[in-house]
Amino acid sequence: MDRAQQLSEFLKTRRARLRPEDVGVGNFGGQRRVPGLRREELALLAGVSVDYYTRLEQGRARNASPDVLDAVAGALCLDADERAHLHNLAKPTSTRRRPSRPQQVGPEMHQALQALATIPAYIIGRRLDILAWNDLARTLIADFPALPSAERNMARLVFLDDASKNLYPDWESKARDTVSNLRLDAGRHPDDLQLATLVGELSLASADFRRLWADHNVQGKTRGLKQFNHPQLGELALDYVAMRAPDDPDMTMMIYSARPGSEAATTLQLLASLSTPPAPDVAADGKHVPN
The missing domain is CATH 1.10.260.40 (lambda repressor-like DNA-binding domains)
Structure with a gap:
């Protein structure tokens, strides 16, 4: 860009x-x-x-x-x-600090992610790529293992997957936040060709993306409240917090939780009962590929 x-x-x-x-x-x-x-x-x-x-x-x-x-x-x-x-x-x-080799989620981050067994959590990287997730995040947001790796990207899910408009009752707010996050990434890495390609594809495919991208709003991932509309369990409001990886400023763990005793906390328990681990991904060489 x-x-x-x-x-x-x-x-x-x-x-x-x-x-x-x-x-x-x-x-x-x-x-x-x-x-x-x-x-x-x-x-x-x-x-x-x-x-x-x-x-x-x-x-x-x-x-x-x-x-x-x-x-x-x-x-x-x-x-x-x-x-x-x-x-x-x-x-x-x-x-400028340019993106180096592809991001890898270390074993410690994987362990922390899987330890959060009762709340949804996932790890997001450059370009809003979804790098890893736990079972509750897969059940709440998207079936990440079923997606081709190139489509495991939050911006693609929000603007190119029709299901997102049902998942997020306030879709406009989610879309605006997503573009604002992506703009901030573009400022840090203006020479990232993969990011430029992603922006070009989204601009061609989505009028909403073009409109929001033209606003030039920027916003980092911090904390807040997010509304969801699960297809089986209905609406729930979850608090979220973004925790940046200590050794990679472009990698963030997104953690969603419910306030104790709330209706959302009960819904999360029901969501956990729907969450069954998928079969592990297997690479071409037969080795396990961790989520």
């Missing part, structure tokens, strides 16, 4: 969402023909010249200093994820 274009579009969309009154800027320029702040107003707030900010927004400013980027982030009222995204997009190519 074109880094300069990503930076340009991100800055334009962040500037467009700000109203002059939100940041104490008077409407001294007469009637506005476009939403949001003008470039000269943003430059004034950031303490940089209009010419420099214009070049930055057009992706033509080289090696912007962290202090300047922080000043622009402050003027744009960026949150922590957006600020990190701005710094990632503005990094010189030579300083």
Whole structure:
């Protein structure tokens, strides 16, 4: 993906969402023909010249200093994820951390995942690839072992699998969060060809994805409440928390749980009764492939 274009579009969309009154800027320029702040107003707030900010927004400013980027982030009222995204997009190519070999879930992470036998949990990696899961996650979200490995991807499931619109009652929120997560990944790894291919495929196949991708929203996986609509057990609301792997910042364990004594806790117990381990995956050489 074109880094300069990503930076340009991100800055334009962040500037467009700000109203002059939100940041104490008077409407001294007469009637506005476009939403949001003008470039000269943003430059004034950031303490940089209009010419420099214009070049930055057009992706033509080289090696912007962290202090300047922080000043622009402050003027744009960026949150922590957006600020990190701005710094990632503005990094010189030579300083970028590029994806290395394919991600592997270590035995300790597998053990931790399987130890969570009474709650759904799965491990997600770069590009929102689903790398490993426990039986309850398979029963609640998707039959991961039955999917070709290339389709074990949260963005693909949300936008290309019709079942997702039934699984998530608030599908729009899930879709928005998914795209925001993927945007953050794209900022960290703008030279990832597999990610660019995924974005291209989703853009061609889904108008919803195109719409949300154009918003340039970014958001990391943290914690919250997620609503599900299981085909057999009905609706349940689960708390979730994202726990990043200590040796790989691009690998996260997603853990869902129910509050003690809640209706969701009872539903999870019923879900566990539906969860039966599938036959193990077997590679071409006959060796067991762990989930």
